[in-house]
Amino acid sequence: MHCIKKITSDLTWVGANDRRLAMFEGVYSVPGGVSYNSYLLTDDKTVLFDTVDKAVQHRFFENLAEALGDRPLDYLVVQHMEPDHSAAIKELTTLYPQMKIVCNTKTLTMLNQFFDFDADSRAHVVKENDTLNTGKHTLHFIMAPMVHWPEVMVTYDSTDKILFSADAFGAFGALNGALFADEVDFAKDYMDEARRYYANIVGKYGTQVQALLKKATAVEIDMICPLHGFVWRKNLQDFTTKYAQWGSYEPEDRGVMIAYASIYGNTENAAEILSSQLRDRGVKTVMFDVSVTPASEIISAAFRWSHLVFASATYNAGIFVTMEALVNDLVAHNIQNRTVALIENGSWAPTSGGLMRDKLEKCKNIKVLDNTLRIKSSVKASQLPVIAAMAEAIATDIKPVSANDNRTELPDNPIDLTTMTKLTYGLFVLTARDGDKDNGCIIDTVVQVGDSPIRITAGVRKVNYTLDMILKTGEFNLSILTESAPFRIFEHFGLRSGKDIDKFAGSSYENRTANGIRYLPEYTNGVISAKVVGSHDCGSHILFVADVVQAFMLSEEPSVSYQYYAERIKPKPALSKERTSGFICTVCGYVHESDTLPDDFICPLCKQGASAFVKV
Ligand code: FEO
Numbered sequence: 001m002h003c004i005k006k007i008t009s010d011l012t013w014v015g016a017n018d019r020r021l022a023m024f025e026g027v028y029s030v031p032g033g034v035s036y037n038s039y040l041l042t043d044d045k046t047v048l049f050d051t052v053d054k055a056v057q058h059r060f061f062e063n064l065a066e067a068l069g070d071r072p073l074d075y076l077v078v079q080h081m082e083p084d085h086s087a088a089i090k091e092l093t094t095l096y097p098q099m100k101i102v103c104n105t106k107t108l109t110m111l112n113q114f115f116d117f118d119a120d121s122r123a124h125v126v127k128e129n130d131t132l133n134t135g136k137h138t139l140h141f142i143m144a145p146m147v148h149w150p151e152v153m154v155t156y157d158s159t160d161k162i163l164f165s166a167d168a169f170g171a172f173g174a175l176n177g178a179l180f181a182d183e184v185d186f187a188k189d190y191m192d193e194a195r196r197y198y199a200n201i202v203g204k205y206g207t208q209v210q211a212l213l214k215k216a217t218a219v220e221i222d223m224i225c226p227l228h229g230f231v232w233r234k235n236l237q238d239f240t241t242k243y244a245q246w247g248s249y250e251p252e253d254r255g256v257m258i259a260y261a262s263i264y265g266n267t268e269n270a271a272e273i274l275s276s277q278l279r280d281r282g283v284k285t286v287m288f289d290v291s292v293t294p295a296s297e298i299i300s301a302a303f304r305w306s307h308l309v310f311a312s313a314t315y316n317a318g319i320f321v322t323m324e325a326l327v328n329d330l331v332a333h334n335i336q337n338r339t340v341a342l343i344e345n346g347s348w349a350p351t352s353g354g355l356m357r358d359k360l361e362k363c364k365n366i367k368v369l370d371n372t373l374r375i376k377s378s379v380k381a382s383q384l385p386v387i388a389a390m391a392e393a394i395a396t397d398i399k400p401v402s403a404n405d406n407r408t409e410l411p412d413n414p415i416d417l418t419t420m421t422k423l424t425y426g427l428f429v430l431t432a433r434d435g436d437k438d439n440g441c442i443i444d445t446v447v448q449v450g451d452s453p454i455r456i457t458a459g460v461r462k463v464n465y466t467l468d469m470i471l472k473t474g475e476f477n478l479s480i481l482t483e484s485a486p487f488r489i490f491e492h493f494g495l496r497s498g499k500d501i502d503k504f505a506g507s508s509y510e511n512r513t514a515n516g517i518r519y520l521p522e523y524t525n526g527v528i529s530a531k532v533v534g535s536h537d538c539g540s541h542i543l544f545v546a547d548v549v550q551a552f553m554l555s556e557e558p559s560v561s562y563q564y565y566a567e568r569i570k571p572k573p574a575l576s577k578e579r580t581s582g583f584i585c586t587v588c589g590y591v592h593e594s595d596t597l598p599d600d601f602i603c604p605l606c607k608q609g610a611s612a613f614v615k616v
Pocket of ligand 1: 148
C-alpha cells in the first residue's frame with residue numbers, strides 16, 4: 001500500500017524508508033535506518049526528482065502510481081546517479097515509455113554505464129542555468145560536481161522557491177512518519193546523524209560544498225528537499241549554517257576527541273589519564289575505542305571537535321590496524337584545521353606515533369603538538385608529569401579567546417546615538433484616563449515579555465502627562481499605529497503636551513475600550529488594554545510592566561516601525577535659508593538654529609537632552 005506525503009499542493013514525497021540496511025554504501029552503519037527521498041511535481045507536466053534504492057523500489061512504485069493517478073510521467077530529473085537514487089530508472093522507462101530523462105552529459109554517460117536501455121534517445125540534456133518550464137513552475141538546473149559524485153546537479157524551482165538539493169543537506173535516519181525537520185527535535189535527535197552523514201559522505205568535498213552554498217545564496221530559498229532525511233521548510237539557516245561550518249572544516253566545538261587503539265588496555269590507560277587531566281583543566285573530552293566504535297562515528301566526531309588525540313599501540317612495526325584504518329580514513333576525508341596530539345605504545349620498538357604524525361601532517365593546517373607521549377608497555381608513575389604536560393599544552397592551545405584579548409579602549413564619546421536608531425521599534429499611541437481627563441502620547445517601546453499571563457512592558461518618558469495618569473490609575477491603552485498614519489498624528493500626540501491642550505478636543509470619534517480609556521480607531525491595526533503590575537525607574541523613563549486585559553484587531557495593515565516613520569513619514573528637517581549650521585534632534589527632528597548647543601539644552605518638542613543632537 002502506498003505511503004506518500006504532500007509537501008505543497010503540487011509536490012508530493014514518494015520516497016521510502018529502509019530500516020533493515022546494515023551498512024549504507026557497504027561501509028556506514030545506519031542503526032536508525034535511512035530514507036531515500038523522491039519527489040513528484042504535478043504541474044501541466046509531471047516531473048519526478050530522482051528514484052530510490054532497489055531495496056525499497058516496490059513501495060516507491062506504489063507511491064508514484066498513487067501520486068500520479070491516471071496521469072503519465074513526463075520527466076524524470078536525475079540529479080545523482082549513485083544507485084541509492086537511480087536504481088529504479090530502468091523500470092521507470094518500461095512503466096512510463098514516454099518519459100524524458102532530464103540530465104547533464106556526465107549523467108548521460110553514467111546512465112549508459114549502469115544500464116543497457118537506450119538512454120540517449122530519451123535524454124533531455126541540460127547544463128548550468130538551463131531551465132525547464134512545466135506550466136506554473138520553472139526549474140533551474142545548477143551543477144554541483146563532487147557533492148558527492150562528479151555528475152551531481154541540483155534543481156531550483158523558482159516558482160515555489162524550493163531547492164532540490166541531491167545529497168546536500170541530507171541525513172542518516174528513517175523519517176518515521178514525519179517529513180519536515182520542524183516536526184522533530186532535529187538538533188537533539190538528528191544533528192549527530194546529519195553530521196555523521198555529512199562528514200562521511202561529502203566531508204571530503206568541502207570546497208565543492210562551499211561552491212554550492214555560494215550558488216544557493218544567490219537565490220531565495222523557502223524549502224530544501226534533499227535525497228536523504230528531512231525536508232526543511234522552517235529555520236533553514238539552522239542547517240545551512242552547519243553546512244557552511246562543516247564545508248569550511250572549521251570545528252563546531254572546542255574540546256578534545258580522543259581515539260585510542262589498545263590491545264591489552266595499557267594504551268587505553270594512558271588515554272584515560274590524559275582525558276582525566278584535561279577534564280581537571282576544564283576541557284571537554286570524548287573518547288572512542290577505535291576497535292569497537294564504527295569509524296564513521298569517529299570521523300564525525302573529528303569534524304566536530306577542535307583538538308584530536310590519537311593513541312595507538314605499535315603492531316607489526318606499524319600503527320595498530322584499526323587505528324591505521326581510522327587515520328587513513330580521516331586523511332581521505334580531508335580533515336583540516338585541527339590541533340593533534342599523539343600517544344604511542346610499544347614493548348620493544350614503538351613506531352606508531354611517528355607513523356601517525358607522517359600521515360596527519362600531510363593534511364592542510366594540521367598542527368601536531370611536539371610532545372608525543374611514548375609508553376613502553378604500560379604507563380609508569382614517572383610518566384604522569386609528561387601526561388600532565390601534554391594535558392596542559394592542549395588546554396593552553398584550546399583556551400577560548402578571552403573577552404580581554406580583543407578588548408578595545410572605551411572612547412571619549414562611547415555612545416553613537418545613531419546605533420540606537422537601528423533597534424527595531426513600533427510606534428504606539430498610549431492613552432490613559434484620570435477622572436474626566438483623557439490624554440495620550442506617542443511611545444515606541446512596547447514589548448510582549450510573557451504569555452501566561454500575557455504581559456507587556458511599555459516605557460514612558462517621565463515628562464509626559466500620560467505617565468502621571470498611569471501612575472495614578474494603573475491602567476492604559478495602546479493603539480498600534482500603521483504605516484498609513486500621517487505625520488500630524490505623531491505631531492499631535494508626540495510633540496504637544498496634554499498639560500497644555502486637550503488632545504481629544506474636537507475629535508470626531510469617542511471610541512473607548514472596556515476600561516473606559518480612549519483609543520484611536522483610525523491609522524491603527526490593533527488595540528491593547530493593560531493593567532500595570534509593576535514599574536522600574538529607567539532615568540528619563542518609567543518602564544511599566546502590565547498584564548493585557550483586552551486586545552482586538554482593527555485592520556491587517558502593517559504596523560509602522562520607527563525606521564519606516566523616520567524614513568517615510570517624518571518631514572526632513574531643514575535649516576532656514578539664512579543659516580548654514582545648527583543642531584538636529586535625532587529623535588524628533590527639531591532643528592536648533594545656533595552655532596552652539598548648551599550642555600543642558602532640552603529639545604522643546606520631544607524633551608531629549610543635548611546628547612540627542614547632532615551638528616549639521
Ligand atoms: Fe545518497 Fe551519493 O548518494
